Amino acid sequence: MRISETSVPALRQPRVWKFVGTSLWGLVIFAAMFAGQMLVVGYFVLSRGASADLDLVRTVLSSGVAISMSVIMGLPAVLAALWLATRVARAPFAEYLALRWTSWSNLLAGIAGLIVLIAGWDLLSRAVGREIAPGFMVDVLKSARADGALWLLALAFCAVAPATEEFFVRGFLYRGWSQSFLHPAGAIVLSSLVWTAMHLQYDLFFLGEVFSIGLLLGYLRYRSGSTWLTVVLHGINNLAATLQSIWLAGP
Numbered sequence: 075m076r077i078s079e080t081s082v083p084a085l086r087q088p089r090v091w092k093f094v095g096t097s098l099w100g101l102v103i104f105a106a107m108f109a110g111q112m113l114v115v116g117y118f119v120l121s122r123g124a125s126a127d128l129d130l131v132r133t134v135l136s137s138g139v140a141i142s143m144s145v146i147m148g149l150p151a152v153l154a155a156l157w158l159a160t161r162v163a164r165a166p167f168a169e170y171l172a173l174r175w176t177s178w179s180n181l182l183a184g185i186a187g188l189i190v191l192i193a194g195w196d197l198l199s200r201a202v203g204r205e206i207a208p209g210f211m212v213d214v215l216k217s218a219r220a221d222g223a224l225w226l227l228a229l230a231f232c233a234v235a236p237a238t239e240e241f242f243v244r245g246f247l248y249r250g251w252s253q254s255f256l257h258p259a260g261a262i263v264l265s266s267l268v269w270t271a272m273h274l275q276y277d278l279f280f281l282g283e284v285f286s287i288g289l290l291l292g293y294l295r296y297r298s299g300s301t302w303l304t305v306v307l308h309g310i311n312n313l314a315a316t317l318q319s320i321w322l323a324g325p
Contacts, residue, residue, distance in 0.1 A: 122134075138227050191287060
């Protein structure tokens with residue numbers, strides 16, 4: 075028996091979420107990350123055995139251990155939401171997020187760009203009489219060191235946070251927005267703004283630095299086609315910031 079081509083169901087092709095779809099899924103992914111992080115904060119608040127008031131929440135949010143664990147718990151939540159978004163799009167997870175390696179020349183160019191950019195911001199900080207590291211970072215580091223959890227903070231800030239944020243911002247958001255009316259340039263700017271908004275614990279000066287680093291990472295994502303590259307560079311940046319904060323915190 076011969077089966078005509080019209081009787082065979084057409085295979086549904088993978089899709090890329092465009093501007094609206096990427097934006098809506100972005101809200102879902104961010105909500106998942108926030109829920110995962112707040113679950114840890116809630117646990118630490120309740121474990122204190124006292125009434126949950128605003129002062130207690132502030133105390134928990136300044137704890138190095140609580141911050142580290144909340145950052146770590148954000149990763150599986152984001153991965154689950156990203157998996158769902160790519161699954162609905164019928165696209166391979168790694169391919170959609172551009173989880174592929176790139177050339178060593180791109181890595182070296184990215185490191186050089188980071189060094190120049192961060193050095194410029196440090197010089198500007200000194201010129202205007204500001205601290206070169208955010209007070210938030212120094213305070214959290216002191217708390218983690220007092221609790222003997224400096225290793226946990228380093229793991230959270232230098233490995234987990236870069237993976238979580240880059241998968242979401244330069245992986246998912248950039249992928250969809252760059253193939254919309256925004257094109258790559260608009261996607262780089264908008265995803266950098268979103269990434270900056272995820273760091274509202276800093277003041278406007280440091281938010282400007284975060285935004286400029288986001289633009290660099292976005293450009294490197296566009297140039298290399300690799301999100302793993304931005305994950306590694308993000309981790310290097312956070313490692314440098316952590317070591318700088320350790321030095322500023324003193325013994």
